[in-house]
Each structure stands twice: as C-alpha cells, then as structure tokens.
Amino acid sequence: MRSEKATSAAEPREAMPADPRTGFRSGFACFVGRPNVGKSTLMNALVGTKVAITSDRPQTTRRAIRGIVHRPDAQLVIVDTPGLHKPRTLLGERLDSLVRSTLTEVDVIGFCVPADQPIGRGDRFIARELANVRRTPVVAIVTKTDLAAPEQIAAQLLAVQELGDFADIVPCSAESGFQVDVVADLLISHLPEGAALYPEGDLTDEPEQVLVAELVREAALEGVRDELPHSIAVVVEEMAPREGRDDLVDVYAHLFVERPSQKGIIIGHRGSRLKAVGAKARRQIEALLGTKVYLDLHVKVAKDWQRDPKQLRRLGFYD
Numbered sequence: 001m002r003s004e005k006a007t008s009a010a011e012p013r014e015a016m017p018a019d020p021r022t023g024f025r026s027g028f029a030c031f032v033g034r035p036n037v038g039k040s041t042l043m044n045a046l047v048g049t050k051v052a053i054t055s056d057r058p059q060t061t062r063r064a065i066r067g068i069v070h071r072p073d074a075q076l077v078i079v080d081t082p083g084l085h086k087p088r089t090l091l092g093e094r095l096d097s098l099v100r101s102t103l104t105e106v107d108v109i110g111f112c113v114p115a116d117q118p119i120g121r122g123d124r125f126i127a128r129e130l131a132n133v134r135r136t137p138v139v140a141i142v143t144k145t146d147l148a149a150p151e152q153i154a155a156q157l158l159a160v161q162e163l164g165d166f167a168d169i170v171p172c173s174a175e176s177g178f179q180v181d182v183v184a185d186l187l188i189s190h191l192p193e194g195a196a197l198y199p200e201g202d203l204t205d206e207p208e209q210v211l212v213a214e215l216v217r218e219a220a221l222e223g224v225r226d227e228l229p230h231s232i233a234v235v236v237e238e239m240a241p242r243e244g245r246d247d248l249v250d251v252y253a254h255l256f257v258e259r260p261s262q263k264g265i266i267i268g269h270r271g272s273r274l275k276a277v278g279a280k281a282r283r284q285i286e287a288l289l290g291t292k293v294y295l296d297l298h299v300k301v302a303k304d305w306q307r308d309p310k311q312l313r314r315l316g317f318y319d
C-alpha cells in the first residue's frame, strides 16, 4: 500500500539562488491553538487559496501542510499543525510529537485564541507549552473577531496578554478579512533576511495525492455523527491521467473506517451517502487539478487503526 509520510516542518526542497533584492525575508511560521479555533481558515486566507481543509469539527487537520505566501518583500511558508491537545490515543500522541517538533523548527509561532470564547484549560495548556519553546517568538492571534463585539475583543486581548510573553498580540478575522494582512506583516517581521525558499507561484508543496485524500476526507466528514470523524482516514492508492487523454485524471482512493458498523454509515442506504461524498469530493478535486476527474472510492475497515502502530504506519502516520 502506498502511504505518504507525515512531513516534519521546515525542510525546504532547496533554497533558490540568492535574491538580489535587499531586505527580502523568508522563513517558516506555524499556527497552534485548540482544535477548531480557525488555524486552517487563517492559513487559507493568508495564502489566498484553499490548501488546508477546514470543517466545523475539531481535529480536522492531521498533517503539517504548508501554505506559501508570496509577497514582493517576503516569502512566508506556513506549516499547518493539528490542534495541540492532551493525547487520548496513539494517533493523538503521534500528532502531538509532530506539533512539538514543528514548534522548534519554525521562525515564528502564531498562537490562535478565538475572540468569541472564554479562555479555557486548553488555551492555558498550550500557552505553557509555548513558554518552553523559548527560542521561537510567539505572535498571539485573536481569531474570529467577526463573531465578537468590540468590547469582547478588547477584553480577550487583555486576557490573552495574561497568558504569556508574546512578541505581539493581534485581532483578526479570516472570514471577513479583517487584519489578515497585519497578521502577515507581523509574522514576516520575525523572519530572517534571506532568499525565497520556493519558486514563485507555488502555493504548497504537499504532494497532490495528499491534498486529494484530504478533500475526500473533508467530503466524508460532512454530516457524520460525532463519534465517526476521528475514525475516517483516506489514502489515495493511485492517481494518473487516463491513457490517451490529457483532460481526465483517474483517482483511486480508499476510505478507511475502524469498525464494520461505520462502513454502513459511510456508504448509506443503497450507497446513497457514498455517492454524495464522491460527487462532492470529485468537484473539489477537479477544481484543484483543473481537469476532469474520475473518482473511484472504496470503503474499507482497518480495525481500530488509531490504536494500532502497524495500521498507523500504513495510513501514513509515522513516529
């Protein structure tokens, strides 16, 4: 079975030739925060295109996906991390170690706290973790300001200030676009001077197959019951242009669940749900690839994969 290695953060493919422009900055940033605080949405707003999937369910993000912001004065590579949380399963532990190694490798960390919710234990837990990463500057970002009244935002800024020693604190809304450019400015101000790390125009260096698998998972997550989301994993087995056609790509994907009973939920009555998932995912993949897509989707049971090291490796979650 083919699987993608969960990538660690700061491994640019190769540095581009030195840039003659003086003062050009380049480097890596990552966002941390409780699940569901809007990290992926903010990255997409900064990059200007949809590279990380979002959903209203916690723990949607499982991989360190990079988005690349190109500006005349800088190149900012954003690593999207899974929500930092206390591990409950082996999968959780792997995710947390991925997040921790990311924190020490980047040039700046964006700590996201939503404007519309009181600060809780989860935020404090993360703030304590960040205090241990002394070398990396942290910009605190109060997200989702469109959901909070001005006085609530002001109070949240003060409350966040109490959480730790931050280089900056900035409110923004990825939804309305409020201050997204300020967030970019602040993050960039903490990058070292240096040449661009990626060619102009690249928005992400995630292998296309990983993005495609994430789009299928996003479609499958829609409308499922609460216990199911963490049980779904998607692996793209094969993806290639149809022979003799330059306008059609064949995609073969496996959608894994943990128990036979979940298989029925995903497939639905006479396959109706799976069909809808396939249709939605296909549209998104077509938009991503810019070609027509034939999507072959198979649902398989990988028993208790979140707790089984062998299965985790098979699905692309490495130590």
Ligand SMILES: Nc1nc2c(ncn2[C@@H]2O[C@H](COP(=O)(O)OP(=O)(O)OP(=O)(O)O)[C@@H](O)[C@H]2O)c(=O)[nH]1
Binding pocket: 033, 034, 035, 036, 037, 038, 039, 040, 041, 042, 053, 054, 055, 056, 057, 058, 059, 060, 061, 081, 082, 083, 143, 144, 145, 146, 147, 172, 173, 174, 175, 176
């Ligand atoms: N109103 C509003 N909603 C937002 C904003 N940013 C994100 N959301 C919503 O909040 C939910 C979670 O957003 P994500 O970007 O997936 O959150 P995340 O922090 O990446 O979540 P995990 O992947 O679980 O860690 C989604 O339903 C988003 O549409 C915002 O600025 N305003």
